[in-house]
Amino acid sequence: MVRVGLVGLGFMGQQHFTIYDGMDDVEVVAVCDRIPERVAETAPSIGGNIGEATELDLSAQVRYVCLDEMLEDGELDCVDICTPTHLHAEMTVAALEAGNHVVCEKPMARTEAQCAEMIAAAESTGNMLFIAQCIRFWPEYEVLQAMIDDGSLGEVRAARFVRQSPPPGWASDGWLLDPELSGGALLDLHIHDVDFIISAFGMPNAVSAHAVNILSEGAAVDHVDTTYIYDDLVCTAQGGWVMPDSYPFEMGFQVLGTEGLLEFSLAKDPPLQFFPFEGEPYAPEYQPGTGYENELAYFVECMEAGRAPERVTPESARQSVRIVMAEADSIAGREPVIIG
Numbered sequence: 001m002v003r004v005g006l007v008g009l010g011f012m013g014q015q016h017f018t019i020y021d022g023m024d025d026v027e028v029v030a031v032c033d034r035i036p037e038r039v040a041e042t043a044p045s046i047g048g049n050i051g052e053a054t055e056l057d058l059s060a061q062v063r064y065v066c067l068d069e070m071l072e073d074g075e076l077d078c079v080d081i082c083t084p085t086h087l088h089a090e091m092t093v094a095a096l097e098a099g100n101h102v103v104c105e106k107p108m109a110r111t112e113a114q115c116a117e118m119i120a121a122a123e124s125t126g127n128m129l130f131i132a133q134c135i136r137f138w139p140e141y142e143v144l145q146a147m148i149d150d151g152s153l154g155e156v157r158a159a160r161f162v163r164q165s166p167p168p169g170w171a172s173d174g175w176l177l178d179p180e181l182s183g184g185a186l187l188d189l190h191i192h193d194v195d196f197i198i199s200a201f202g203m204p205n206a207v208s209a210h211a212v213n214i215l216s217e218g219a220a221v222d223h224v225d226t227t228y229i230y231d232d233l234v235c236t237a238q239g240g241w242v243m244p245d246s247y248p249f250e251m252g253f254q255v256l257g258t259e260g261l262l263e264f265s266l267a268k269d270p271p272l273q274f275f276p277f278e279g280e281p282y283a284p285e286y287q288p289g290t291g292y293e294n295e296l297a298y299f300v301e302c303m304e305a306g307r308a309p310e311r312v313t314p315e316s317a318r319q320s321v322r323i324v325m326a327e328a329d330s331i332a333g334r335e336p337v338i339i340g
């Protein structure tokens with residue numbers, strides 16, 4: 001049985017709690033949130049952009065409003081961090097140093113330097129660190145990765161990714177719309193596509209990004225369009241959180257290989273379809289679901305086996321933050337940024 005302490009019972013923390021609740025080999029023994037109502041015996045449901053939201057029964061958990069106290073009480077194998085992004089580094093380092101494995105929500109941290117602190121703490125303590133880059137585990141993206149790996153797409157020549165939503169109104173104290181805390185849509189939302197792109201295609205030679213600010217004052221990026229420059233692949237990602245409230249959350253891709261086009265769009269039916277150059281279009285078979293349950297099941301397996309996670313290494317999650325920061329530099333400097 002893996003004993004988990006979960007910190008941050010907002011939208012994502014509630015998703016993680018519900019997923020663990022359905023696992024036989026995991027027990028959430030402690031929960032922590034600085035807002036007392038969120039760790040009351042019955043916690044109100046917090047909805048987000050995707051996934052079901054439900055009221056939580058926390059009567060079986062030890063409940064805290066301070067992470068240090070949860071860590072001092074010990075008796076945990078793993079700390080799951082679902083707090084706002086600017087807190088990821090300090091909480092991860094504290095949890096690792098207190099003797100726990102850590103799963104921390106994406107983005108890994110607010111800055112690349114903070115990512116480095118987290119990696120150093122994992123290395124010095126020998127505890128596992130897993131960053132929940134869920135798109136690598138999202139079923140439709142897993143199909144895409146498999147079709148790249150097994151050659152059924154052929155040589156990939158063009159790839160286009162999209163992710164857009166209305167403004168994230170659920171965030172506690174509005175932290176997501178504060179660029180200092182969240183890094184804006186660029187670091188919070190668009191990083192999902194960045195992370196998938198570099199895990200599938202490797203680091204680009206350069207990035208060229210253009211953005212607009214509609215919602216936030218200051219340096220936050222609300223909507224971005226980036227070209228990732230590779231030798232033999234045309235690759236772009238567009239996204240942001242400036243859609244009207246009535247617009248449903250959208251994520252998807254079109255990836256064109258020498259064998260055909262794989263397209264995913266939440267707005268289409270079927271959402272995932274392959275259009276081969278030879279033969280009829282078809283919908284690939286896969287187990288529907290979310291990347292949230294798949295990623296947590298994977299990390300639990302890693303902890304049970306005592307094997308460091310390979311599907312998302314801390315270093316690879318740091319590279320995603322690095323590319324996002326290069327995009328921010330490209331936007332600010334109005335020119336492409338070379339990735340060294």
Ligand SMILES: NC(=O)c1ccc[n+]([C@@H]2O[C@H](COP(=O)([O-])OP(=O)(O)OC[C@H]3O[C@@H](n4cnc5c(N)ncnc54)[C@H](O)[C@@H]3O)[C@@H](O)[C@H]2O)c1
Pocket residue numbers: 007008009010011012013032033034035038046048065066067082083084085087105106107132134170171172173175188
């Ligand atoms: N994987 C995904 O698709 C996805 C989706 C949404 C959010 N996220 C990530 O999850 C993290 C949390 O985002 P969210 O949308 O759940 O935000 P949220 O505001 O809904 O929840 C954050 C929770 O952390 C609590 N908190 C803040 N400071 C705390 C502290 N010092 N100690 C204890 N609790 C504290 C807040 O009270 C709140 O309940 C962010 O890093 C975000 O980027 C990931």
